[in-house]
Every structure is written in structure tokens, then in C-alpha cells.
Amino acid sequence: MTMRASLLACGAISLAAALLLQSGPAALAGDVEEAAAICSACHGENGVPVDKSIPVLWGQNEGYIYLQLRDFKLGNRKNVNMTEIAAGLDKPSMKQLAAYFSAKPWPNLGQPSAPHDLAVSAETTAGSAGCRGCHQENWEGDSVTPRVSGQGTQYLRETMVQFRSGERANNPWMAALLKTYTDGDIDAMARYLAGK
Amino acid sequence: MAKIASLALVAGAVAVALAGMAQAQEVRNATKFGDMATVTQDLLNRASDDGNNFLHTNGNYAQTRFYPNRQINTGNVSKLHPAWIFQTDVKDSLETSPIVVNGVMYVTTSFDHVYALNARTGEEIWHYKQKLGPISTYCCGPNNRGVAVAGDMVYLATLDAKLVALDAKTGKPAWSTDVADPELGYSETMAPTVVNGKVLLGTNGGEYGIRGFVKAFDAKTGKLLWTFDTTPENSQGVWATTDATGRDMHRDIAAEKAAYGKNGDPYKTLGGGVWQNPSYDAASNRLFFVVGNPSPDLDGSVRPGDNLYTDSMVSIDLDTGKYVCHFQYIAHDVWDLDAVSPTVLVDAKDASGAMVPAVLHAGKTGHIYVNNRKDCSLIRFSEAMVPQENMWVLPTKDGARMLPGANGGVEWSPIATNPWAGLAYAINLHQPMTYHVENSAYPGGKLWLGGAFKVIPSEEQWGNVTAVDYNTGKIRWQVKTSQPMIGGILATAGGLVFTGEPNGTFEALDSMTGATLWQFHAGAGVNAPPSSYTVEGKQYVVVGAGGNAQIDSKRGNNIIAFTVD
Numbered sequence: 184m185t186m187r188a189s190l191l192a193c194g195a196i197s198l199a200a201a202l203l204l205q206s207g208p209a210a211l212a213g214d215v216e217e218a219a220a221i222c223s224a225c226h227g228e229n230g231v232p233v234d235k236s237i238p239v240l241w242g243q244n245e246g247y248i249y250l251q252l253r254d255f256k257l258g259n260r261k262n263v264n265m266t267e268i269a270a271g272l273d274k275p276s277m278k279q280l281a282a283y284f285s286a287k288p289w290p291n292l293g294q295p296s297a298p299h300d301l302a303v304s305a306e307t308t309a310g311s312a313g314c315r316g317c318h319q320e321n322w323e324g325d326s327v328t329p330r331v332s333g334q335g336t337q338y339l340r341e342t343m344v345q346f347r348s349g350e351r352a353n354n355p356w357m358a359a360l361l362k363t364y365t366d367g368d369i370d371a372m373a374r375y376l377a378g379k
Numbered sequence: 380m381a382k383i384a385s386l387a388l389v390a391g392a393v394a395v396a397l398a399g400m401a402q403a404q405e406v407r408n409a410t411k412f413g414d415m416a417t418v419t420q421d422l423l424n425r426a427s428d429d430g431n432n433f434l435h436t437n438g439n440y441a442q443t444r445f446y447p448n449r450q451i452n453t454g455n456v457s458k459l460h461p462a463w464i465f466q467t468d469v470k471d472s473l474e475t476s477p478i479v480v481n482g483v484m485y486v487t488t489s490f491d492h493v494y495a496l497n498a499r500t501g502e503e504i505w506h507y508k509q510k511l512g513p514i515s516t517y518c519c520g521p522n523n524r525g526v527a528v529a530g531d532m533v534y535l536a537t538l539d540a541k542l543v544a545l546d547a548k549t550g551k552p553a554w555s556t557d558v559a560d561p562e563l564g565y566s567e568t569m570a571p572t573v574v575n576g577k578v579l580l581g582t583n584g585g586e587y588g589i590r591g592f593v594k595a596f597d598a599k600t601g602k603l604l605w606t607f608d609t610t611p612e613n614s615q616g617v618w619a620t621t622d623a624t625g626r627d628m629h630r631d632i633a634a635e636k637a638a639y640g641k642n643g644d645p646y647k648t649l650g651g652g653v654w655q656n657p658s659y660d661a662a663s664n665r666l667f668f669v670v671g672n673p674s675p676d677l678d679g680s681v682r683p684g685d686n687l688y689t690d691s692m693v694s695i696d697l698d699t700g701k702y703v704c705h706f707q708y709i710a711h712d713v714w715d716l717d718a719v720s721p722t723v724l725v726d727a728k729d730a731s732g733a734m735v736p737a738v739l740h741a742g743k744t745g746h747i748y749v750n751n752r753k754d755c756s757l758i759r760f761s762e763a764m765v766p767q768e769n770m771w772v773l774p775t776k777d778g779a780r781m782l783p784g785a786n787g788g789v790e791w792s793p794i795a796t797n798p799w800a801g802l803a804y805a806i807n808l809h810q811p812m813t814y815h816v817e818n819s820a821y822p823g824g825k826l827w828l829g830g831a832f833k834v835i836p837s838e839e840q841w842g843n844v845t846a847v848d849y850n851t852g853k854i855r856w857q858v859k860t861s862q863p864m865i866g867g868i869l870a871t872a873g874g875l876v877f878t879g880e881p882n883g884t885f886e887a888l889d890s891m892t893g894a895t896l897w898q899f900h901a902g903a904g905v906n907a908p909p910s911s912y913t914v915e916g917k918q919y920v921v922v923g924a925g926g927n928a929q930i931d932s933k934r935g936n937n938i939i940a941f942t943v944d
Contacts, residue, residue, distance in 0.1 A: 245513040250562075250825075259823070281513060311834045315931050316519055317826075320471070325490075326515035326538070355675075355819030356586075356826035363778065363815060363833060 193225035193233050193264075215279045222280070225264065230290035235337035242289030246327035248281035251353075260353040294336055296378035297371070305375035308368045312360050322379055332379035340373035416547075418480055418528045420575060424661065430918075433479040433910040436525050436570040437793050438869075440659040441724035444795035445870045446911040450918035452873030455943050456887045456897045462919060462942040463501030467494060468508075470936040472520040472906075473925020476570060476793075476867070477938065479912035480528050480547070486923065486938050487523040487570075491537045494938075495550060498921075499914045501940060505550035512539040514561040518586040518826065520928025522568045524655075529573035529598055536567035536580055542596055544578075556601035558582065564589045564824040572656045573598055574666075574697060581609075581653020581668065585689075585717070588674040588827045591651030593666070595700060605700035609651035609670045609688050614644055616685025619710035623748060624760055628771045630711055635683035645682040648821050650674030651689045654791050655721035658738065660752060664697050667738045667752070669718035676715040676785075677774045677816045678829025685710035690717045692740055692748070694755055704755035708742055713774055714814055715785040715832065716743040721793050723803070728850040729758050739849055741794045741805045743787030747847045761852040764788070764845040765807045774830055778813030785832040786810055786863065786929070793908050795870035797890055801850045804876050804890070808863035808930075811838040844868070844878055846893060856893035860884075865930055867908025869920070877920055879905020881932030885922055885939070903935020917942055 222240065226232050230241030240248065254260040255269035256277075272280070297305065309315065318324050322332035331339065345351035347361035347369070361369070418434060426432070427439035430448035438444045451459065467473075471489035478485045484498040491509035496502065515521070515538035526545075527534040532553065533545040540561045544553045558580060559565035564587025572579045577595040585591065591609035596602065618632050650673045657668035670693055673679075673686040691707040708718055720741040727737035727749050736752040747761040768782040786808045794805045816830040834840070842864035846855040860880050868878040870890055879885045881904040887897040901924035909922040919942045926934035 246515065249513055257823075278513065285513075307836050310931065311836045312831070313834070313929075313931070316928050319521075319928070320926075320931070320934055325521055326511070326513065352819075353822065354825050355817065355822050356828050356831070358819065359815060359817040359828060359831045360833075362776075362817065363831060 215283045218276070218280060219283050221268070222284070227290070230287060231292060232335065235335050236341060238338045239290060239292070239334055240284045241287035243285060243330055244324050244326055244328065245281045245285035247324065247329040248284055249277050250327055252277040252280065254353040260351060289330065289333060292333060292335060292377070294333070294377040297375040301371050302375050305371040308364070308372055312363070322376055331376045334377060336373050336377035339376055340369060343369045343373065416481060417531055423529065423573070431913045432481065433477065433912045434528060436476045436478070436527070436572070436656050437721055440574070440661065442656065442658045442721050442793065443723055443725065443798060444793055444868065444908070445797055445872070447872050448911065448913055448918045449871065449873040450913070451871065451875065451920060451943055453875060453889055453896060456873070456875055458943045459887065459897050459920070459941045461899070462940045465494070465496055465501040465503070465938040467936045467938065468492065468506070470934050471925065472522050472928040472934065473923040473936070474522045474524045474568070474866070474907050474927070475923050476525040476908045477910040477921045477923070478526055478528055479910065482914045484912070484921065485526045485528065485533055487525050487535065488925070488936070489521040489523065491523050491535060493526060493533065493535055493545065493550065495547070496938070498912060498919070498940070501938070507545055507550040509535065509537050509543065511537065512561065515539045515566060516561055516564050516587060516824065517566045517568065517583060522928065524568055525570035527571040527573045527578065532598065534571045534573060534578050536569060536571050538566050538568065540565045540567055540582070542571065542578060542580060542601060544601060554601045556596060556603070558594065562824050563587070569655055572659070574659050577604060577697065579657060579666070581655070583652050583654065585650035585652035585671040585674055586676060586826055586828060587824055588648035588821050589650060589652065590647055591653055591670060593653055593657065593668060593695070593700070607695050607700040607702070609653060609693070610646040610649040611687055612644060612646050614646045614649055614684055614687045615639060616687045616707065616710060619685055619707070622710070622771070623708045623757055624746065626770060628709070628711065629773050635711070638680065639683040642683070644684070648674055649682055649686055649689065654719045655793065658722045658724045659697065660724055660736070662736070663752070665694050665703055666697055667692065667694050667722045667724065669693070669720070669722055669740050671719055672712055672715045672717035675819070675827040675829030677713050677814060677832070678818055679711050679713045680818060681829070686712070692718065692722060692738060692750055692755060694752070706750050706755040706757055708744070708748060713816070714771070714781065716783065716788065718742060719791040720789045723794060723796055724752065725796055725798055725849065727758065727801070739794070739796070739803055741789035741803070743783060743789060745783055745788040745807060747794070747803055747805060747849060749849050749852070759852045761847045761849070762854050764805060764843065764847070764854065764857070765809050774814035774816035776816060778815045778833065780811065780813050780835065782811055784808070784810035784812030784834065785814070786865070790865045792865055793867045795868045795876060797870045800891065801848055802855055802890070803847045803849050804868050804870055805845050805847065806864035806866065806868055806878055807843045807845060808865065809841050809843070810863050811835045811840070842880070844876070844888060844893065846890070858888065858893045858895070863930055865927055866906040869909040869911060871911060877909040877922070879907070879909070879922060879924070881906060881927065881930055883924065883933065885924070899941070901935070901937060901939060903937065904932025906930070906932055
């Protein structure tokens with residue numbers, strides 16, 4: 184299946200999943216594997232997302248996954264598919280899914296390491312903003328802070344741009360920080376982190 | 380030296396195996412205070428004179444960090460060398476204050492591991508690893524600053540906002556209690572304090588829109604005894620226009636009053652974390668502690684008023700948790716130049732020259748404040764220990780440069796004092812930053828700074844060690860360091876102060892002159908407060924070298940004890 188076809192399928196399954204989940208969260212809480220299969224339509228059966236605008240979920244930090252699901256449900260973070268899906272989840276279900284995906288191994292997306300000059304630029308930007316204070320020395324985050332190393336380049340770039348524009352509004356600190364970033368800073372950070 | 384004892388560890392059977400190991404090991408006891416495996420209240424009360432143990436995070440209830448043994452002194456410190464090095468399982472930010480009880484040392488690491496070590500040899504006795512829940516919210520690294528000891532228990536506060544009591548002999552949990560809801564931004568990195576059967580805890584979360592507190596729990600059961608909310612329901616205060624030093628803070632009082640009238644008091648999400656241990660004054664049965672910044676840090680528009688009791692020193696009654704008095708250093712702070720370094724109780728000269736019970740606090744502003752313990756009133760503030768420029772320029776969207784940067788001055792690092800000399804020793808940062816403001820609604824337990832503070836990459840950063848005469852406020856000596864300093868400092872009766880740097884240097888300075896008498900390179904950032912203790916008549920100095928997340932110094936996993944043969 185081509186990437187475009189995968190994405191269309193992913194969207195269709197998301198809508199179907201939303202309808203299924205809205206029948207009641209108990210159905211999900213009963214079988215996390217079944218529910219996770221719905222997620223895998225977009226986030227990838229082997230942990231590699233079917234589209235570059237979709238984040239890696241396998242191996243992501245548990246608290247972070249839970250809070251994003253919570254925020255999708257509350258409307259604090261917006262995404263057509265995820266808003267629909269999260270609407271049918273209750274808190275225990277969200278925690279189950281978070282625990283399930285965080286226990287999976289992080290997939291290798293095979294992205295290249297950033298060239299030296301780009302890495303130096305990204306390190307300077309990161310040092311100035313104190314990024315490692317939350318995302319940790321190895322950029323793998325912890326608990327409610329996401330792993331960003333090895334995440335998809337396009338997703339990272341788009342996410343930072345969305346924080347900067349205010350389109351993504353569920354973390355005001357990141358929004359404020361990204362407002363001080365140039366396009367060049369964001370591109371360097373995205374490529375640097377993706378290649379870690 | 381190789382990792383000493385963790386080779387014997389088998390995952391999954393840790394507690395049982397270690398209980399056995401504890402019995403098998405020979406831990407030679409100290410003598411002066413008797414063969415005391417149990418930490419009595421009397422022992423805790425007399426800690427300032429105890430030349431064997433190190434029983435409190437900051438040495439004693441007054442938190443002087445003055446160790447009374449002088450076996451290691453200015454005359455022999457050049458011969459100081461590692462006695463042992465213990466490598467923990469966690470190579471990450473290390474802020475622990477080693478506690479030593481009768482030849483047994485307790486240290487903690489990031490992510491809430493606790494180790495009991497033989498203080499003479501560095502051999503592991505037991506290792507406890509807190510199983511953290513899915514939500515741990517912390518702004519500045521997965522730190523833990525150490526345990527408290529009392530009775531037969533070791534007390535640990537965790538990143539997921541729990542208080543855990545461990546059996547001191549085995550490391551097995553006796554009980555655990557929820558301190559607050561981590562999903563709302565509460566977390567614990569401080570060491571608890573135990574007084575008269577009460578375990579005292581503040582909270583992190585001033586960066587997350589919490590309502591701060593100090594809580595007291597029953598030391599035997601974990602039952603909550605009282606809560607002191609650090610942001611009272613009427614937090615508007617007196618609409619102060621100047622800080623404690625008399626400088627204009629450029630507040631728009633009329634606009635604030637209008638917002639206050641329209642939106643009401645912001646106390647429910649006003650922040651006011653308590654990062655560090657309280658001092659305890661037995662004579663008045665009162666606690667003294669400092670309260671951190673208001674939430675959101677940089678955007679004052681959503682929190683009109685003085686934002687009591689943020690950026691303040693507060694005194695409360697130990698038995699009831701009731702308010703006695705406070706002093707606010709900065710009203711309506713919009714720079715995160717808050718109060719985090721723990722309070723110290725000393726006797727100091729008041730304005731008339733009379734010696735009075737006083738309380739010291741080293742601010743992120745770079746001043747050491749001296750207040751009267753009786754009514755919390757300000758006696759004096761010291762000369763600034765770091766450059767101050769453009770104070771108090773208001774944060775802007777594009778960023779306004781002001782010194783000090785948001786880490787200080789003096790960060791959470793405890794100061795030390797030499798009561799004989801009337802000196803306080805503080806470690807400082809110089810990190811030029813720009814302050815940016817952005818308005819945003821309360822994000823439900825997420826990081827909520829109301830903007831950003833950013834280091835200016837083109838400007839030089841450095842630190843210093845400063846000795847201040849707290850009876851005059853004058854700087855006695857100052858030693859510049861190549862990097863900003865976070866961690867802590869220890870003074871000893873041997874005429875020394877010990878402190879560490881992010882580049883891995885651990886050093887001893889002459890406490891009267893600041894002369895560097897000894898240095899050791901630890902290979903990772905030394906950003907933890909040192910302790911000292913004595914076993915079998917031999918004095919040791921111990922410090923953690925594991926780097927620091929907040930200033931991103933090189934990480935490591937070493938606990939290093941030094942002695943002189």
C-alpha cells in the first residue's frame with residue numbers, strides 16, 4: 184500500500200473507531216489489544232507511523248500519552264481523528280492505552296544524523312532554551328515529557344510550528360518558547376532530534 | 380574504583396537479598412553519642428554539636444551546614460583523597476544531601492532510588508527503587524535531594540508526589556501516602572524534615588499553577604496532621620510598589636486592582652511551591668521556610684495583587700501549622716527571582732547592634748536577607764553577590780534583558796554559615812537572560828510560565844563563592860568560578876568550606892579568606908551539597924557527582940567520600 188493509500192485507510196479506520204468507541208468505553212477497557220489495533224491503523228502496526236505527519240507512539244512515555252489523550256478529549260489539543268477517538272475514552276482506558284504503547288520498543292525510523300553545523304546550531308538553540316531540563320540529556324523525556332529523539336522529522340517540524348503559531352495550544356510553555364524560534368532554528372532542531 | 384556492591388544485586392529479589400546483606404555486613408558504629416541505631420528526637424535536636432553523624436539535610440534544625448569536627452582542617456586538607464567511590468545505578472542529575480547515622484549513609488538519586496551504604500567502606504547495604512506512577516511532573520530534572528531519618532525509619536518524598544517510609548535496616552517500605560495529585564503539577568524533590576513525630580513536606584509545582592503548601596504527616600502512620608496553604612484566600616497583600624531593597628518594581632497598581640475586582644483572588648492556581656526544608660526553632664516551636672514563585676512565572680496580568688505568600692519567608696507553628704508572620708522579598712514577581720535556598724537560623728545583630736534571633740535567606744536576587752525571627756521583619760540585606768542590571772524591567776514579548784537571570788543569584792542551593800565568624804557562604808550563578816511574557820490560560824497542570832526566560836548565548840556565564848558578614852551585610856571575600864554554580868556548600872570547624880562546580884571540580888576553600896586549598900576532579904558535575912561525618916574516629920567529607928539537569932552539566936553516578944590518612 185502506498186503512503187497516501189495508508190493515510191486514507193488510517194483516516195477511515197479512525198472514523199470507524201470513533202463510532203465504535205462511542206458505544207462505550209467499557210468495550211475498550213476490556214481488550215486493550217483490540218483497541219490498540221485501531222490506533223495502529225495510523226500509528227503503525229510495527230510502530231512506524233503510516234504517514235510522516237503522524238507521531239511515533241511505540242515507546243513514547245506513558246504519562247505523556249495519557250495527557251495527550253486527556254487533552255484531545257477536553258478539546259485542549261485538536262486533531263480531527265484524535266478528537267473523535269478520545270471522545271469515547273474514559274480515564275482508565277486512556278491509562279491502559281498509555282501503558283500499553285509505552286511498553287513497546289521505540290522503532291528506528293532510519294533517519295540520518297544531522298550534519299555537524301546543523302547539530303552545533305541545534306545544540307546552541309537547545310542550550311539557550313534549556314530544553315534538556317525537561318526532555319532529558321538523551322532527549323528521551325520522562326513521564327509527562329515526550330521523547331523527541333528519533334521522532335519523525337516532519338512531525339517534529341510541524342509540531343514546533345504549530346506551537347509557535349498557537350495552533351497547538353495544550354502546552355503554553357512550549358508555545359512561548361517556540362515563539363522565540365526562527366524557521367531555521369526549528370528546522371535545525373527537527374533534523375537534529377530526528378537523527379538522534 | 381569499581382562499582383562496589385551492586386554486583387551482588389539481583390533484580391527482583393532486591394529487598395530480601397539486601398536484608399540479609401545488611402546483617403552480614405560489619406558496620407562499625409560511631410561512639411560519641413552511643414550505639415544508636417535509632418535516631419531519637421534528642422539526637423536530632425543536638426545535631427549541631429554532633430561530630431559523628433550528619434542527621435539533617437542541612438546539618439541541623441537551624442540549617443547552618445556547619446560541621447563541628449575539625450580533624451580535616453586548613454593544615455591537612457591538601458592530603459585529602461578519595462576513601463571510596465560508590466557508583467549508583469542512575470546516571471542522572473544528582474542533588475542528594477548524604478545523611479549519616481551511626482556509620483550508615485543514606486543517599487538518593489534521580490528517579491527516587493535510595494541507597495544505604497556503609498559509610499566507612501562505601502559498600503551497599505540495601506537499595507530501594509520507588510516504582511513511579513505514570514504521572515511525574517517536574518520542571519527541572521528528575522531530582523531528589525535526599526531522605527530524612529527519625530526513629531527506625533528513612534523518609535523519602537517522590538516525583539509522583541508520595542511520601543514513603545522505609546525501614547532503616549532493610550529498605551523495605553513500611554507505609555506510603557499520597558501527598559497531592561501529580562496530574563495537577565505537584566511533585567516532590569525535596570528531602571523531608573522530621574520534628575517531634577511530624578514529617579514535614581513542601582511541594583514543587585510553582586511552574587504548574589498549583590496551590591502550594593507545607594504539610595505535616597504522622598511519622599508513624601503517614602496520616603496527614605495539618606496543611607498550611609502558602610497562598611491564602613486573600614493573597615492581595617498591601618500592593619507593594621518596591622521590593623525588599625526599596626527598588627521600584629514598575630507595577631501598574633490601578634490595572635491590577637481593576638483585574639482583582641473583576642476576576643477575584645487568584646489563590647487557587649497561584650503557585651507558591653516550597654522547594655527546600657524548613658528550619659525549626661525549638662525555643663519558639665516555630666518553623667521558618669521560604670515560598671517560591673507565583674504561577675504563572677512571568678505573566679502577572681492573570682494574578683493581580685502581591686501574590687502572598689510567594690517569594691516570602693514564612694513562619695508557622697509546628698504543632699498546628701498556623702501562620703505566625705511573614706516577610707515578602709518581592710511582591711508580584713514576574714521574573715521567577717523567587718525564594719528557594721533554605722532558611723538558616725543564627726543570632727545576628729539588629730539595627731541597634733543588639734544580638735537577636737535571626738533568620739537568613741540567600742535570594743535569587745543575589746542578596747542575603749537577614750530577618751528578625753520574632754516578627755519576620757527585615758533587619759538588613761547584603762551587598763549583591765552577582766551583577767544586577769536593568770532591575771526591575773518588565774518582561775516583554777520580544778524579551779527584556781535583566782540581571783540576574785531567572786536561576787539567580789542563589790538557586791535552591793543551601794548556604795552554609797560559620798556562626799563563630801558571623802559569615803554566610805553562598806554559591807551563585809551569573810547567567811544573563813532575556814525575560815519574555817506570553818499570556819495563556821491555566822493549562823490544567825501543565826508547565827505554565829506565562830512566557831519564557833532564555834539564556835543569551837553570546838554572553839559569558841560564570842559563578843562565584845561568596846562569604847558575607849551577616850552582621851553588616853558586607854561581602855568578606857568572593858571567588859569567581861568558570862561556570863554558574865548550583866548545588867550547595869558545607870562549612871566545617873576545620874576552617875574550611877567545601878563546594879563543587881558543574882565542570883566536576885570539588886574544592887576546599889579557606890573559610891576566612893577564600894583561598895583554594897584543595898581540588899579534586901570528579902569527572903561529572905558536582906552539583907550537590909556536601910556532608911561530613913566521622914566513623915571510628917576518622918572524619919570524612921562526602922559529595923555526589925552526577926551533574927545537573929537544570930544547568931545541563933555533565934551527568935555521572937558517583938558518591939565520593941574523602942578522608943585524610
